[in-house]
Every structure is written in structure tokens, then in C-alpha cells.
Amino acid sequence: AQSVTQLGSHVSVSEGALVLLRCNYSSSVPPYLFWYVQYPNQGLQLLLKYTSAATLVKGINGFEAEFKKSETSFHLTKPSAHMSDAAEYFCAVRTNDYKLSFGAGTTVTVRA
Amino acid sequence: DGGITQSPKYLFRKEGQNVTLSCEQNLNHDAMYWYRQDPGQGLRLIYYSQIVNDFQKGDIAEGYSVSREKKESFPLTVTSAQKNPTAFYLCASSTQAGTSFVDEQFFGPGTRLTVL
Numbered sequence: 274a275q276s277v278t279q280l281g282s283h284v285s286v287s288e289g290a291l292v293l294l295r296c297n298y299s300s301s302v303p304p305y306l307f308w309y310v311q312y313p314n315q316g317l318q319l320l321l322k323y324t325s326a327a328t329l330v331k332g333i334n335g336f337e338a339e340f341k342k343s344e345t346s347f348h349l350t351k352p353s354a355h356m357s358d359a360a361e362y363f364c365a366v367r368t369n370d371y372k373l374s375f376g377a378g379t380t381v382t383v384r385a
Numbered sequence: 386d387g388g389i390t391q392s393p394k395y396l397f398r399k400e401g402q403n404v405t406l407s408c409e410q411n412l413n414h415d416a417m418y419w420y421r422q423d424p425g426q427g428l429r430l431i432y433y434s435q436i437v438n439d440f441q442k443g444d445i446a447e448g449y450s451v452s453r454e455k456k457e458s459f460p461l462t463v464t465s466a467q468k469n470p471t472a473f474y475l476c477a478s479s480t481q482a483g484t485s486f487v488d489e490q491f492f493g494p495g496t497r498l499t500v501l
Contacts (some may be wrong), residue, residue, distance in 0.1 A: 282425065307489060309492075314473075314495070314497070315494055315495065316389075316391075316475055316477075316492035316493050316494045316495050317428075317475065317477075317490075317492040318492070319489045319491075322489055363427060363428070371416075372418075372430060372433065372443075373430075373490060375427040375428040376427055377425060377426060377427040378425075378427050
């Protein structure tokens with residue numbers, strides 16, 4: 274069965290610093306992977322998705338993620354954090370029966 | 386504008402009452418989903434529907450019920466059998482489950498249910 278694990282439930286970064294959110298997946302078949310962002314009391318918004326077309330995926334708001342099969346990882350990065358990046362981020366993998374399995378989430382706080 | 390609407394935004398329930406959460410989409414999506422979100426646990430799937438008049442249980446269906454009489458609507462009822470219903474509930478939709486096309490799920494704004 275496909276699943277994802279997000280390493281670190283909370284990440285704190287300074288404004289302008291690198292944002293790195295870690296996601297490792299488990300899948301017996303080539304995975305389809307997603308990163309979503311959730312602002313307080315709102316729904317989830319898709320940041321980017323990996324569909325095997327390219328290992329480096331660029332998303333919205335300056336985020337990107339790199340698929341590394343050898344490390345079974347799909348980490349999310351942004352070179353320079355902005356105050357508006359404070360939110361909760363979820364990694365997800367599509368399962369064999371076409372549903373999504375989500376990680377537990379990582380909350381990002383940005384220090385001025 | 387196309388999207389997913391959920392109502393109400395906040396809902397309060399007394400113990401022993403059933404309540405129904407509304408989810409409507411005008412994206413012409415075939416598949417719809419209900420998730421429950423609790424702090425530190427991510428999203429857990431309650432029910433999903435791939436087509437009108439058909440739905441399947443997710444990972445935590447006990448104490449919940451759904452219907453899918455129209456393509457655009459997928460209401461969720463939280464019954465009195467759900468022992469701990471206080472949570473944030475999210476509805477989502479996608480173009481079609483069960484295809485090779487990798488479509489993402491689109492989410493509504495959520496309903497926060499509190500049991501008094």
C-alpha cells in the first residue's frame with residue numbers, strides 16, 4: 274500500500290531563509306505525489322504534483338520539489354521564505370485505488 | 386467561478402443529534418470525497434463517491450453516512466453514533482477516480498463541527 278511520512282511536525286524559519294519540508298514515500302509502483310498547503314481555517318490548495326514527467330517539479334508561490342527514487346523522497350523547498358508562507362503543508366501519494374493518502378502535515382512558522 | 390462550496394462554515398451540535406454538512410461543486414467532477422481533519426493527524430478519508438448513486442466507505446466511516454443523488458452534491462451526515470465528532474471536515478472533488486490521468490483533488494473551505 275502507498276503511504277507518505279512527513280519528517281518534522283513543525284518547522285521554523287527566518288524570513289528570507291530556505292524552507293525545506295521533508296516527505297518520504299512508500300510505494301511498490303511508480304508513485305504519483307502531491308504537495309498541498311493549508312492556511313488556517315481554510316481548505317487545501319495544490320502547490321505541485323509529480324507525475325513522472327520530470328523529477329524537478331515547480332509549483333506555485335516559488336515552491337519546488339524534487340523526486341528522488343533512490344531516496345524514496347519528495348522534499349519541498351523554497352529558496353527564500355516569506356511571511357505569507359506560514360501555513361500547514363501536506364504531502365500525499367495516490368493509492369492503487371485512486372485515492373490520496375496524506376501525511377500528518379508540517380506546520381511552518383516564519384520569523385521576522 | 387468554478388469551485389467547491391461547503392456549508393455551514395461553523396456548526397454546533399448537541400450530543401445525540403444528527404447533523405448534515407453540505408458540499409456542492411460546479412466543476413463537473415465525477416468523484417467526490419469527505420475527509421476529517423484532527424490536529425496532528427493529517428486528513429482521514431470518511432467516504433468517497435466515484436459516480437452518482439454510488440459511494441464507498443473510507444478509513445473512518447463508522448458513525449457517518451452519505452448520499453450521492455446528484456453529480457454536484459455529496460452531503461455528509463454525522464450521526465449520533467459518532468462518538469467524537471468534533472473536527473474540521475473537508476470535502477473534495479476530482480475529475481474521475483479510476484483513470485490513468487493524474488488529476489489532483491480540489492478542496493472546499495471546510496466546516497468546523499463542535500459538539501456541545
